[in-house]
Amino acid sequence: MDKSKLEAAWPVDEPSPDFAQRAVLRVSRNRARRRQRTTAAGLVAVAMVAAALVVVFWPQLLSSGSGSTIASARETITLSRRATAVLEPGASVSWRGDSVDQPRGEVFYRVDGEKSFKVVTPAGTVEVVGTCFRVQVGSGPAAGGRDVKREVLSASGGAVLAALAIVTVYEGKVQLSSAKERVTLGAGESGRLGPDGAKKLGPDELARAQSGLKGDADPDKVDLSRANDSLAGDIAGLNRRLKSLEAEKAKLQRELLGAETELARRTDGKPPRDRNEFDLDQEDWAELAESGTIKYRVPCMKADGWSPPADKLDALGLSPDDAESIRAAYQKSYERLWPGIEALCMQAIGKKDVVQALGPDTCTHVVTDAERRKDAKGATEAMRQLAELRAGTRAAVDPAVAEHPVYKLFSALTSEMPRFESDLAQSFGPAEAKRLAYAEGMCGARSTFGGPGPRGK
Amino acid sequence: MMALPMAAPHPEPELDPGVLERCRAGDPLAFRAFVVRFERPVFSLLSRVLGRGPHIDDLAQETFIKAHRALPGFEPRGTAKLSTWLYTIATRVAIDAVRRRRVSERLFVQSLDAGEHPGAGASSSESPERDAELRRVRRAIAGALGELPVDQRAAFVLYELHGMSLPEIGDALKIPAATAKTRVFRARQKLQDALAAYREVT
Numbered sequence: 001m002d003k004s005k006l007e008a009a010w011p012v013d014e015p016s017p018d019f020a021q022r023a024v025l026r027v028s029r030n031r032a033r034r035r036q037r038t039t040a041a042g043l044v045a046v047a048m049v050a051a052a053l054v055v056v057f058w059p060q061l062l063s064s065g066s067g068s069t070i071a072s073a074r075e076t077i078t079l080s081r082r083a084t085a086v087l088e089p090g091a092s093v094s095w096r097g098d099s100v101d102q103p104r105g106e107v108f109y110r111v112d113g114e115k116s117f118k119v120v121t122p123a124g125t126v127e128v129v130g131t132c133f134r135v136q137v138g139s140g141p142a143a144g145g146r147d148v149k150r151e152v153l154s155a156s157g158g159a160v161l162a163a164l165a166i167v168t169v170y171e172g173k174v175q176l177s178s179a180k181e182r183v184t185l186g187a188g189e190s191g192r193l194g195p196d197g198a199k200k201l202g203p204d205e206l207a208r209a210q211s212g213l214k215g216d217a218d219p220d221k222v223d224l225s226r227a228n229d230s231l232a233g234d235i236a237g238l239n240r241r242l243k244s245l246e247a248e249k250a251k252l253q254r255e256l257l258g259a260e261t262e263l264a265r266r267t268d269g270k271p272p273r274d275r276n277e278f279d280l281d282q283e284d285w286a287e288l289a290e291s292g293t294i295k296y297r298v299p300c301m302k303a304d305g306w307s308p309p310a311d312k313l314d315a316l317g318l319s320p321d322d323a324e325s326i327r328a329a330y331q332k333s334y335e336r337l338w339p340g341i342e343a344l345c346m347q348a349i350g351k352k353d354v355v356q357a358l359g360p361d362t363c364t365h366v367v368t369d370a371e372r373r374k375d376a377k378g379a380t381e382a383m384r385q386l387a388e389l390r391a392g393t394r395a396a397v398d399p400a401v402a403e404h405p406v407y408k409l410f411s412a413l414t415s416e417m418p419r420f421e422s423d424l425a426q427s428f429g430p431a432e433a434k435r436l437a438y439a440e441g442m443c444g445a446r447s448t449f450g451g452p453g454p455r456g457k
Numbered sequence: 458m459m460a461l462p463m464a465a466p467h468p469e470p471e472l473d474p475g476v477l478e479r480c481r482a483g484d485p486l487a488f489r490a491f492v493v494r495f496e497r498p499v500f501s502l503l504s505r506v507l508g509r510g511p512h513i514d515d516l517a518q519e520t521f522i523k524a525h526r527a528l529p530g531f532e533p534r535g536t537a538k539l540s541t542w543l544y545t546i547a548t549r550v551a552i553d554a555v556r557r558r559r560v561s562e563r564l565f566v567q568s569l570d571a572g573e574h575p576g577a578g579a580s581s582s583e584s585p586e587r588d589a590e591l592r593r594v595r596r597a598i599a600g601a602l603g604e605l606p607v608d609q610r611a612a613f614v615l616y617e618l619h620g621m622s623l624p625e626i627g628d629a630l631k632i633p634a635a636t637a638k639t640r641v642f643r644a645r646q647k648l649q650d651a652l653a654a655y656r657e658v659t
Contacts, residue, residue, distance in 0.1 A: 003617060009594035012504035013513045020492040023521045024485050030522060031483075369493075372486060450485030 017362050025448060068094030071105070082112040084242070108134045121165075131172025136210070137165055165193045166201070166209055276438035278446055279417070285391035292384035292451025296414045300443035301338055301360040305331030312441040325427035326436070330443070333420045340412050341367070344405045361445055364409065368449060371406045380452050382407035387451070390414060410449070471539045481528045488528075492521050498540065498619065499547050505614045506551045506607060512560050520547040537625070544619055545629035548611050552630075555607045594652065601651035605644055612637050613644035 069077060071087035078084050079095045087093060091105025099118040100109075110132045111117045119126040121137050167174055167190065174185045176198035183198040185191045190206045192199055201209055275281075278297035280288070288295055300306050307313075307327035313320060338360055345355045345363035348370040355363060371379045382404040388394035401407050417437060424433035436442060472480075472494055479487035499520055503513045523546050531542055554560040602610050608630055615621040615629065616637075623641070627634040 005594075006598075007618060009591055010505060010598055011509065011595075012501040013509045015496040015500050015517065016514070019496050019514070019517070020489050023492045023496075023518055024489045026518060027488060027522055027525045028485060369490075376486075450489075452484060452486070 017365075021365070021447070024450065028448075028450060066094075066096040068092075080117075082115075083117055084110045102135065102137065104137055106134065106136045108132070128174070131174060132170035133172075133174050134168045134170070135165060136167075166206070167191050167193065168206075279434075279438055280390070282390070282392045285387055286393060288451075289384065289387035289391045289393065290454055292380055292387060293448065294383050294387060294410045294414065294451070295448045296410070296417070297438065297444050297446045298337065298413055298416045299330050299333040299420050299437075300445060301334045301341075302330060302443075303334055303338075305329070305334065306443045308441055308443075316436065316439055316441045318436075322427070326424070326442075329420060329423040329427075332423050333416060336419060337412055337416060341409065344409055347405065364413070364447070367405055367409050371404070378404055379406040383410060383449065383451055386410050386414065413447075474533065477533055477539065481531065481533075483529075488525060491524075491528075495540065495543055496521075499543065502544055502547050502614060502619060503551055505618065506548065506611045507554065507560050512554070516550050516554055516560070517547075520550045523550065540619070541621055541625050541629075544615060544621060545625075548615060548629050552607055552611060597651040598648065601647040602644060605647070608632075609640045609644055612640040613648075616641045617645070 067077075069075065069087070070092045071089055073089055075087045076084065077087065077093075079093075079100055080098050083098070083100075085093060085100070086108040088106040091107050092103050093107060094101045098115065099120065101120045103121070107119075109117075109119065109128065111128050117128045119128065119135065121135070126135070167176060167185065169185045169187055169189055169191075171187050173187075174191070176183045176185065176191050176193045178193055178198045181197045181199075183191050183200055185200065190201045192201050192205075192209050276297075278295065280295065305327040307323040307330070308316060308318070310320065313323060318326075341360050341363050342355055344367045345358065346352065348363075348367050349355055349358075358366060368379070378400075382397075382401050383406060385394060385397040385401045386407055389397055396402075397407060421430070421433045421437045424436055428436060438444075472491060476487045476490050480491045496517065499517050500513060503516050503520070507513065507516070520543070524543055527546065531537075531539070533539075551560075602613065605613070612626050612630060615626050616623065621629070623637045624634040626637040626641070630637065632640075
């Protein structure tokens with residue numbers, strides 16, 4: 001058996017006339033859905049990442065409310081919203097809000113903000129406001145050979161000591177207070193608080209005081225000046241990190257806000273469309289004009305008109321008497337559209353019997369396809385200018401476009417629904433006419449002819 | 458086993474290169490032209506592999522949607538013809554539909570059994586004798602090819618009616634070309650035997 005005989009004996013299904021158009025529509029819809037899904041997924045991902053990062057970083061900025069630690073090595077901790085402490089090995093602190101208990105060891109504090117911040121030591125309480133300082137708590141030989149008694153220090157930028165305390169200020173001001181006197185230290189200054197009261201220390205006195213200080217926390221205390229240098233580096237690093245985290249937080253919050261706004265806009269934020277998707281206003285046309293797309297719905301074109309069968313009339317909420325008004329409106333629509341489409345189809349095909357056999361819907365596609373084959377650029381321009389005209393962004397189409405068959409065809413098709421509505425309105429009133437014109441039970445054809453995309457692309 | 462040529466001759470371009478290029482770039486007008494160009498052969502292929510019915514429209518749509526997604530990756534200057542590439546997609550859609558039980562294999566026999574499927578018995582023959590002969594041949598095809606698994610029937614259809622070479626069929630069905638050759642041969646043999654039996658009866 002040869003191929004032709006086999007083909008003849010083996011029947012196949014034929015594609016329906018609108019198969020290609022449906023395929024194009026499905027592809028467009030899928031692509032739009034994919035794009036929307038991708039965008040939404042992207043936005044959700046950005047929102048989730050932003051939220052996660054805020055969750056991760058926020059505690060570092062805000063700190064936990066309370067806690068305690070004993071440093072086995074140099075350790076940096078965030079004590080509250082505005083205080084950071086660097087603990088030397090052996091130092092111990094516990095904190096709750098803006099109050100820190102430092103029973104022993106050497107701790108550097110960085111405090112931001114205007115509010116009071118307290119460090120409680122065995123010797124008393126230090127109140128600080130916005131500064132950087134170091135507190136070394138230990139014991140030393142008391143003046144006059146007696147042990148150091150507990151003192152309470154009050155600092156406007158802060159420090160504390162117990163039996164003997166050496167305070168070094170890096171930024172701002174610190175006030176050392178004893179029962180006997182008060183001393184204010186500025187940035188770069190050091191002071192000593194002991195049984196003989198509070199006093200400023202010069203460089204030589206500082207070195208002597210530090211060498212005489214017995215650190216409770218670190219028996220193997222090493223060169224302090226080297227440690228100070230290292231600590232200064234840590235401070236600078238901490239400051240940079242804080243600033244960077246703050247900037248990062250602000251950026252993430254902006255992104256989160258933007259993502260949430262966009263999500264709201266794409267979902268519930270947008271008011272639902274209250275018209276049929278083919279009932280187009282200027283805004284719809286403006287959107288279509290961007291891609292040069294033409295979209296329309298037209299009543300079924302039948303020479304004798306069309307009226308809904310009894311069950312559809314009932315479903316539409318109409319009485320049998322309404323059938324004739326509807327039929328007449330369909331007939332008028334046919335009489336308006338078909339002669340123009342027929343003439344254009346004749347130009348494209350040249351045989352009247354073929355044109356008659358094809359009918360309005362197929363002729364529409366035939367004319368469009370023929371013109372696109374003949375002059376794709378002209379057909380595209382005709383579609384785009386018509387969409388712009390409907391959008392109100394163009395006062396009139398170019399004279400050459402006005403004569404283009406594609407323009408004539410789509411101009412007639414896209415202007416038909418208002419006329420059809422107007423005919424229906426004579427019997428049903430404008431609101432009911434609008435409802436009926438786009439109702440599901442009515443006979444109509446919907447088409448979308450995709451454009452080439454934005455101008456210049 | 459009778460000799461089967463391993464490669465079919467390459468004809469001229471099946472779609473205007475400019476249209477194909479625009480199609481690959483995602484132009485919907487060009488894609489429409491692509492669908493119009495190939496919708497009939499895709500319908501034929503699916504109908505003959507699966508049997509006629511409303512499922513063919515659905516599966517043809519699926520074929521073109523998959524083709525649209527894959528078109529940017531199609532290499533026009535490559536060795537594969539556009540039609541071969543598309544038929545490969547359609548064949549896989551058909552086989553997948555059977556494997557996922559979206560389409561029953563029995564449809565194939567039913568749709569070829571003249572008079573039982575709406576429209577299947579309709580023919581434009583000039584005489585009752587010709588109608589009778591067509592019905593007999595259809596029964597022969599249904600009897601012979603209906604017993605074959607869908608992928609074997611696909612191999613036969615692609616080779617005999619869509620001009621695909623055995624290596625191309627092998628690629629489409631993910632089997633060696635030699636296996637494709639065996640499947641085509643067996644299907645052809647079955648059909649010839651069935652038709653011979655009918656000739657003997659009549």
